Structure formats: C-alpha cells, structure tokens
Amino acid sequence: MNAGKQVQYGQSRAVRTRKINGQKLAPYLFILPFILSFLIFFSYPLLNAILMSFQRVLPGDVAFIGLDNYKKLLNPDFYKALLNSTRYTFWTLLVLIPLPLLLAVFLNAKLMRARNFFRASLFIPALTSIVVAGIIFRLIFSELDGAIMNSFISWFGFDSQKWLLSSSLSMVALVVLATWRWAGINILYFLSALQSIPNELYESADIDGAGTLNKFWKITVPLLRPITIYVFTITIYGGYAMFTESFMLWGSRGSPQNIGLTMVGYIYQQGFQYFDLGFGSTIGITLLAITLLVSMLQLNVLGFFKKED
Amino acid sequence: MRKMGLGLTALFLVLTMALTACSSTNNGTNVKPSASPAGTKAEGGEAPPAAEPTKLTLWTFVQQHADFYNFMAAEWNKGNPDQQIELDAQNIPYDDMHTRLLLALQSGKGAPDLVDIEQSKFPNFMKGDVQLVELNDIVEPEIPNIVKSRVEIYSKDGKYYGVDLHVGAxxxxxxxxxxxxxxxxxxxxxxxxxxxxxxxxxxxxxxxxxxxxxxxxxxxxxxxxxxxxxxxxxxxxxxxxxxxxxxxxxxxxxxxxxxxxxxxxxxxxxxxxxxxxxxxxxxxxxxxxxxxxxxxxxxxxxxxxxxxxxxxxxxxxxxxxxxxxMGGTGLSITNQTKALELSKKFLAYAKLSKEGNIQVWKQLGMDPIRTEVWSDPAMSEPNKFTDYFGTDIFATLTEIKDExxxxxxxxxxxxxxxxxxxxxxxxxxxxxxxxxxxxxxxxxxxxxxxxx
CATH class of the missing domain: 3.40.190.10 (Periplasmic binding protein-like II)
Structure with a gap:
C-alpha cells in the first residue's frame, strides 16, 4: 500500500467532505434512525397492506382479485364496526377534553391541597396494564346484583342492569373505562400547558377586576388552544384505534350482536380469526382513510392550518 | 470528520445490533438437532448418537397441556434411550398462539414442530395449501380403537392433520x-x-x-x-x-x-x-x-x-x-419441522397409545379418545374427580360411547x-x-x- 498517497488523498477528501457534507449531511444523519424505522416499520407495512388489500392471501395461494375485497366492505358488520367506533370516539371526545381540562385547572390552583397526591393518583391508571384493567372492569360491569356498578346504581333505586349485553349500556362501560384510563394523560398535557401561561396575564386581569370564571374563559381556554387541538387529535385517533378495551370486556369470541365490535376489532376478526388477511388489510386501509379524513376536517375546523395572525 | 466518523460507527453498531437481533430470533425458532455442542462430536463419527436428544418445539395454549406433553416426553425418553427428545413445550395465550401460528405458516418461518390447535380455529389452517403434515400413517391403524370423529374433525379430503386430546362427551x-x-x-x-x-x-x-x-x-x-x-x-x-x-x-x-x-x-x-x-x-x-x-x-x-x-x-x-x-384440541405437526419422523412417533405415543390415553385422564381429567382404556382399572383409581363426582364416572361414559x-x-x-x-x-x-x-x-x- 502506498501510505503517503493515501494520507494525501484522505486529507483532501476530508477537507472536501467537511466543506460540502459537514453541514448538509449532518441533519440527515441525525434523523436517519427515525427515517429508517419509519421506512421499515411504517411505510413498508403500509405499502404492503395496500397491496394485500387487492389480494387473496393464503399459504401458497396469493393472487390479485381486483376490487373484490373492497366490494365485501359494504356489509352490516362493517357499518356496525364503523358506527361503534364513531360513537365511542364521539363520547370520548365529549368526556376526555373538558373533564381533564377542568381537573388540570384545579390541580394547578395554588389553593388545592395535596396536589401531588391527586396528580399521581389520576395518572396511575395510565400505567396500569389494560389487560388487567379490562378484567377488573368486566367484573365491575358484571350483570350480577353484587357487582360494583349494579350495587352503585341500586343506591339510586335503579334495577340491576346487564351492562355488557345492551348496546348503549356497554358504550357507557367503554367510555368509563376510557375515562379512567386516559384522563390522567390528558391532565398531564393540560397541566404542562397551564404552567406555560405567564402569570402576569392573570395578575393584570386581576388588576382589571376580572373574576375567576372570566379569567378561565378569556385567558386559560384560549391560551390552551394549541394543546387542546393536540389532545383532540390524539383522542380521535385513539377512539378509532380502540381495540383492547372491547377485546378485554367481551373476549376473543366477540360480543352479543356485535355491540362491542370496533374497526380494529373487525380487522382482527377478519384477518386473524377468519384468516382473511387480504380483507383485513382492506379494512385497515379504509380505517386509515377515515381517520385521516376526520382528523383533517377537525384540524381545519379548529384552524390548525390557518396562519398565525 | 472524526466526530462524524464516530457517529457513523455508532449508527452502524446500532443497526448491526438490530439486525443480529432479528437473525438470532430466526435461529432460535428453527434450531437444528445438530446445533447442540455435542453435535460436532457425533458428526465426527466416533460417538453413537444415543445420548444426543433431538429438540422438538411444541406450542400450546393451556399450561396443563404443556405439563402433560412434558410428562409424556419424559416417559418416552425412558423407553427410547436411542431417540431422546428434548421437548420445549411453550404455553402461549390462546389467541396469540393461533395468530402467531397463522403468520408463521403463511410466511414459511418460525413455526414449531408440534402444535395444539383448538377445534374452532382448525378450519383456518385448512385454507390454501395446507401447511400441516398428513398423519394418515399413524392415525389409520388406530381408527378401530379410537372415537373416529375425534380425528375426522381435523381432516380434509381424507387426510388427517391432527389428533384430539379427548372426546368431550x-x-x-x-x-x-x-x-x-x-x-x-x-x-x-x-x-x-x-x-x-x-x-x-x-x-x-x-x-x-x-x-x-x-x-x-x-x-x-x-x-x-x-x-x-x-x-x-x-x-x-x-x-x-x-x-x-x-x-x-x-x-x-x-x-x-x-x-x-x-x-x-x-x-x-x-x-x-x-x-x-x-x-x-x-x-x-x-x-x-x-x-x-x-x-x-x-x-x-x-x-x-x-x-x-x-x-x-x-x-x-x-x-x-x-x-x-364437543370442543377439542388437535395436536398437529407443521411442515416446518426438521424432525418429522420423531415428531410423528412422539405424537402417536402421546395421543394415540394406551399409556398416553390413560395419562389424559390421570393428568388432565379428560375423557381419552381411545375407548378401550375407559374400562381400564386405572380409570377408577381415586383422584380429585372421583372424590367430587363419585367413582362411576367411566361407567356412565362407557354406556354412551357409541352414541x-x-x-x-x-x-x-x-x-x-x-x-x-x-x-x-x-x-x-x-x-x-x-x-x-x-x-x-x-x-x-x-x-x-x-x-x-
């Protein structure tokens, strides 16, 4: 090897590299791990799912079948799953934004006692295994008179209910489970946003004689808008992606009259329980399109794409 | 430059680690019998393969089934010193196990040698080209001795692909x-x-x-x-x-x-x-x-x-x-097995033999598919079931065996x-x-x- 020549070459290359690549290449390098994981774990499966949604996929028998899978989508089970997921998303939005916001305001208030205790206890459900929680909630919402929920409503003079058999009551069970589980996380988002609101705003409002409610509506809520949009978006996504909760309440054999069938549950049922991976992919792609559409609509309505004044 | 080089090396290392992680799982699931350290010696041709056990992987979704298979493997090893089995019976939750098996068979990689498939899930494995091994050579000779419907459930076009654990009367x-x-x-x-x-x-x-x-x-x-x-x-x-x-x-x-x-x-x-x-x-x-x-x-x-x-x-x-x-679980062999003959022998021993069928009652408290053992004295030995229901359990079963x-x-x-x-x-x-x-x-x- 000609060492001298190599050193010389190496030096000139190093200079060139530093000039040309040093600044341009570095950012790409830093995001490379993300890009790679995105390509491997997201883009590839997504493209493959699009491909599979036009195929019949069986061992040793993979064939293109055109739009057959998409035609199969127009069936009562699909509508039921879509309706269930939409209802669930609607109710979680209605509960999981105002409630955590209010709780966060309380937890942020200086007058509140044992703040850290409440913060921790509200956040703990988010750390609990959903499988464990699901089993406990199944027992809480059991139809027996001695079950927690039935004992609770009996104090108010109601009869015992078969919670997991009726469409509307089971939605209550699902939303209660979701609230228990996710409220803590949303509180965390709102809390951190609340703490970034400058105190001077409240002080000057005090000087102007604004009351607590006025301050809440005129300062807190508007300044929380960015985080609210964020929480809104992830709640929509979480609503349509819900599967485990329903799976835990009713088990793998499905729910009576499909009252607990969600979109992802439908993918699971068709793809893995009926081993129709092609049709499963079709439902997945459709779900992606629906969530994308709903999120875009919502972001548009909330003015996310508007330029700041 | 040096910093960038360092960064690149680090990145390369991370990637290599990720990739080796992938490949090691592949190896883990497809262990070849000769992969054990003793294998090198045997290949040399001097030591007889007697002491070298063949590793068989088995998936099930019930811990009691796994315990039963482990017991049967130990019994098999006692009687067959020249064909030792090292059984790796893994208990995986019901849905998870069937899903994993579907994907392993679809992708042609990662399936176990033997697998318990629950009756209502079985039809999924009969779709497309069947990825399970035909068991006619071990099942057919036993047909007169067993409740035939218990293997017919796991058949397609006259080929048997699984043997049930029990009758489920x-x-x-x-x-x-x-x-x-x-x-x-x-x-x-x-x-x-x-x-x-x-x-x-x-x-x-x-x-x-x-x-x-x-x-x-x-x-x-x-x-x-x-x-x-x-x-x-x-x-x-x-x-x-x-x-x-x-x-x-x-x-x-x-x-x-x-x-x-x-x-x-x-x-x-x-x-x-x-x-x-x-x-x-x-x-x-x-x-x-x-x-x-x-x-x-x-x-x-x-x-x-x-x-x-x-x-x-x-x-x-x-x-x-x-x-x-009613109900049932069939034991099958996947076409990804590296030890087909031994897997078949073990399946026949555990599920079709008289010894195996007596253990189905003793270990699991289930009604064995081989009806001759129903009248075996072993079936009326006291256990937690006879303590609970009385000793005439199998008298009732024998009465209805043709119904x-x-x-x-x-x-x-x-x-x-x-x-x-x-x-x-x-x-x-x-x-x-x-x-x-x-x-x-x-x-x-x-x-x-x-x-x-």
Whole structure:
C-alpha cells in the first residue's frame, strides 16, 4: 500500500467532505434512525397492506382479485364496526377534553391541597396494564346484583342492569373505562400547558377586576388552544384505534350482536380469526382513510392550518 | 470528520445490533438437532448418537397441556434411550398462539414442530395449501380403537392433520341435593320431554330453575342438535343452521325458558365466573356440558363437592343418542419441522397409545379418545374427580360411547359459530325473539356471506 498517497488523498477528501457534507449531511444523519424505522416499520407495512388489500392471501395461494375485497366492505358488520367506533370516539371526545381540562385547572390552583397526591393518583391508571384493567372492569360491569356498578346504581333505586349485553349500556362501560384510563394523560398535557401561561396575564386581569370564571374563559381556554387541538387529535385517533378495551370486556369470541365490535376489532376478526388477511388489510386501509379524513376536517375546523395572525 | 466518523460507527453498531437481533430470533425458532455442542462430536463419527436428544418445539395454549406433553416426553425418553427428545413445550395465550401460528405458516418461518390447535380455529389452517403434515400413517391403524370423529374433525379430503386430546362427551351434571329435595330421580329423566315434566316439579319444589342454557354460547344448542344427527355446518361447509331439527331443538329450549323450567345462564355462558358463582350456590339443579367441564366444578365450584353426579344426557326419542362430542384440541405437526419422523412417533405415543390415553385422564381429567382404556382399572383409581363426582364416572361414559355423532368443522365454521354465539342465541334467549325467524334470517345472511 502506498501510505503517503493515501494520507494525501484522505486529507483532501476530508477537507472536501467537511466543506460540502459537514453541514448538509449532518441533519440527515441525525434523523436517519427515525427515517429508517419509519421506512421499515411504517411505510413498508403500509405499502404492503395496500397491496394485500387487492389480494387473496393464503399459504401458497396469493393472487390479485381486483376490487373484490373492497366490494365485501359494504356489509352490516362493517357499518356496525364503523358506527361503534364513531360513537365511542364521539363520547370520548365529549368526556376526555373538558373533564381533564377542568381537573388540570384545579390541580394547578395554588389553593388545592395535596396536589401531588391527586396528580399521581389520576395518572396511575395510565400505567396500569389494560389487560388487567379490562378484567377488573368486566367484573365491575358484571350483570350480577353484587357487582360494583349494579350495587352503585341500586343506591339510586335503579334495577340491576346487564351492562355488557345492551348496546348503549356497554358504550357507557367503554367510555368509563376510557375515562379512567386516559384522563390522567390528558391532565398531564393540560397541566404542562397551564404552567406555560405567564402569570402576569392573570395578575393584570386581576388588576382589571376580572373574576375567576372570566379569567378561565378569556385567558386559560384560549391560551390552551394549541394543546387542546393536540389532545383532540390524539383522542380521535385513539377512539378509532380502540381495540383492547372491547377485546378485554367481551373476549376473543366477540360480543352479543356485535355491540362491542370496533374497526380494529373487525380487522382482527377478519384477518386473524377468519384468516382473511387480504380483507383485513382492506379494512385497515379504509380505517386509515377515515381517520385521516376526520382528523383533517377537525384540524381545519379548529384552524390548525390557518396562519398565525 | 472524526466526530462524524464516530457517529457513523455508532449508527452502524446500532443497526448491526438490530439486525443480529432479528437473525438470532430466526435461529432460535428453527434450531437444528445438530446445533447442540455435542453435535460436532457425533458428526465426527466416533460417538453413537444415543445420548444426543433431538429438540422438538411444541406450542400450546393451556399450561396443563404443556405439563402433560412434558410428562409424556419424559416417559418416552425412558423407553427410547436411542431417540431422546428434548421437548420445549411453550404455553402461549390462546389467541396469540393461533395468530402467531397463522403468520408463521403463511410466511414459511418460525413455526414449531408440534402444535395444539383448538377445534374452532382448525378450519383456518385448512385454507390454501395446507401447511400441516398428513398423519394418515399413524392415525389409520388406530381408527378401530379410537372415537373416529375425534380425528375426522381435523381432516380434509381424507387426510388427517391432527389428533384430539379427548372426546368431550357431553353429559348431564345433576345437583343431587336439589334433585332429592324435589323428589326427582335423575335416572328417570330419559328423554327431553321428561325434562319438561320433571323439570317443572324441580323448579316448583326447589324454587330454582331445573337447568340453564348458554345465553351467548354454543354449548347448549350444538350438543342438542348433534344428538339428532344435525349440525350447523354440513360436510362440505354448507350452512345448515336452519335445519328443521335445529329449529325444533331451539324452539323447545325457548319454551322451557318461557315456562321458567330453564334459565339463561348468568354471565351468558357456563364457562364464566358469574355462572360458577351461581351454580356453586345451588342456583340450578342441572346443566349439560362436555366432559372437560368437570374440572371447572372441581376447581371453581368447591361447595358442590359430593353433591354432583354425572349421567347421560336425555335423548330426543327412545334409543336416540344420549351424548355429543364437543370442543377439542388437535395436536398437529407443521411442515416446518426438521424432525418429522420423531415428531410423528412422539405424537402417536402421546395421543394415540394406551399409556398416553390413560395419562389424559390421570393428568388432565379428560375423557381419552381411545375407548378401550375407559374400562381400564386405572380409570377408577381415586383422584380429585372421583372424590367430587363419585367413582362411576367411566361407567356412565362407557354406556354412551357409541352414541357420539361426529361434528362438522369446515372453513365456514368460524363465521357460523360467531353468528350462533353473537346473533342467534342472544336474540332468542336475551331478547326473547322468535327462534324460527331469527335462525332463518341468520342462515340467509351466512349463505350470502360465505357463498355456501
């Protein structure tokens, strides 16, 4: 090897590299791990799912079948799953934004006692295994008179209910489970946003004689808008992606009259329980399109794409 | 430059680590028998392969099954020092295991040598090119000795792909205490029509329903129609849910519920904590469930110990079948096995041999598929089941052994079962709708969906 020549070459290359690549290449390098994981774990499966949604996929028998899978989508089970997921998303939005916001305001208030205790206890459900929680909630919402929920409503003079058999009551069970589980996380988002609101705003409002409610509506809520949009978006996504909760309440054999069938549950049922991976992919792609559409609509309505004044 | 080089190296390392992680899992699941350190010696040709065990991986979804297979592997090793097995029996949760197996067979990588497949999931593995090994050479010689329907469930086009663990003979479990209180002798209940007459007496005298039916399950309707040699799916997978016999059985059951002789099971199924609490507290006088339900009594309804007895089911007519084989798990071999012959030998030993079948009762408390062992003295040795139900368990079974009609499990079955559990049964039992209308409507929808 000609060492001298190599050193010389190496030096000139190093200079060139530093000039040309040093600044341009570095950012790409830093995001490379993300890009790679995105390509491997997201883009590839997504493209493959699009491909599979036009195929019949069986061992040793993979064939293109055109739009057959998409035609199969127009069936009562699909509508039921879509309706269930939409209802669930609607109710979680209605509960999981105002409630955590209010709780966060309380937890942020200086007058509140044992703040850290409440913060921790509200956040703990988010750390609990959903499988464990699901089993406990199944027992809480059991139809027996001695079950927690039935004992609770009996104090108010109601009869015992078969919670997991009726469409509307089971939605209550699902939303209660979701609230228990996710409220803590949303509180965390709102809390951190609340703490970034400058105190001077409240002080000057005090000087102007604004009351607590006025301050809440005129300062807190508007300044929380960015985080609210964020929480809104992830709640929509979480609503349509819900599967485990329903799976835990009713088990793998499905729910009576499909009252607990969600979109992802439908993918699971068709793809893995009926081993129709092609049709499963079709439902997945459709779900992606629906969530994308709903999120875009919502972001548009909330003015996310508007330029700041 | 140096910094960038360092960054690149780090990145490279991370990537290599990620990739090796992938490849090591692949190796882990496809261990070749010769991969053990001792293998190098054997290849040298000097040491006989006697002491070198072949590693067989087995997936199951019930820990007791895994324990049973481990026991059988140890027994096998005692008798076959030249063909040692190192069994790696892995217990994976039910849904997870079947999903993983589907994906492993679809992708051609990562499947175990042997696998337990639950009956209702089996049709999924018969789709496309079957990825399981044909077992005719070990099954066919044993056909005269076993309950044939227990291997037919796991067959397609005359090829057997799995062997069941048990018969799952459905029997009546009577709460003797409640029956005595009502003054009704369980042995007098021979026909379903007797259920109506005697059941009424029991319900009136004891104040609890005589019997319960599953409110969103298949363990009540299916055995009852199987007794009449009907099914929900035909031999070619055609939808037979609305067979007149099925409607007849369901209409009769609905009538019993309406007359308060029968109740819909709390928790909407018999295998639920709600039902077990209810039954344990003397909630109903009887229930019919497959034989494997025995261990739910011994383990989860302790207060009924010594009070329960096992009898044949009532027949629909004189001389009719008094049982039905329900539920089951087939042991299969995947085509990814590296030790086909040994896997077959082990499967035959564990599931078809006399020793294996006796252990099915001793270890698992299930009714073995090899009927000759039912009269073996080993079956009446005291254990927790004889303590609970008395010593005449197998006397009852022997009585009904020729009255078990096969069931059809075909590609359409998973969809049909879901429709029965989640549509037909709840609508009739929970919401009181008319059986004939509900069943016919569901059958039409199923025909449209499956094209069968």
């Amino acid at each position: 459905t029997v009546m479990y009577y709460n003797k205490e409640l029956m005595d209180k009502a003054g009704v002798n369980p042995d007098d209940i021979k026909l379903w029509s007797d259920v109506e007459t005697y059941g009424k007496t029991v319900a009136e005298k004891t104040g609890v329903p005589f019997i319960t039916f599953e409110g969103s399950g298949n363990w009540s309707w299916w055995p009852a129609i199987n007794q009449m040699k009907s099914d929900q799916v035909g031999p070619d997978g055609e939808i037979t849910v609305d067979d007149p016999r099925n409607i007849q059985a369901m209409t009769f059951f609905k009538k019993l519920v309406d007359e308060k002789i029968a109740a819909v099971s709390p928790g909407t199924g018999h295998d639920t904590p709600e039902y077990k609490a209810f039954m344990n507290g003397g909630g109903a006088a009887a229930v019919f469930m497959p034989f494997w339900f025995m261990n739910r009594f011994t383990d989860e309804m302790p207060d009924l110990k010594g009070k329960m007895i096992i009898r044949p089911m009532p027949a629909w007519e004189e001389g009719g079948n008094r049982s039905a084989g 078990i009609y096969p069931v059809n499990i075909r590609e359409t079955s998973p969809k049909v079962f879901d429709a029965v559990r989640n549509e037909i049964v709840p609508k009739i039992f929970q919401f009181g709708e008319d059986p004939e209308t509900v069943i016919k409507k569901a059958a039409e929808a199923l025909r449209k969906d499956t094209g069968k």
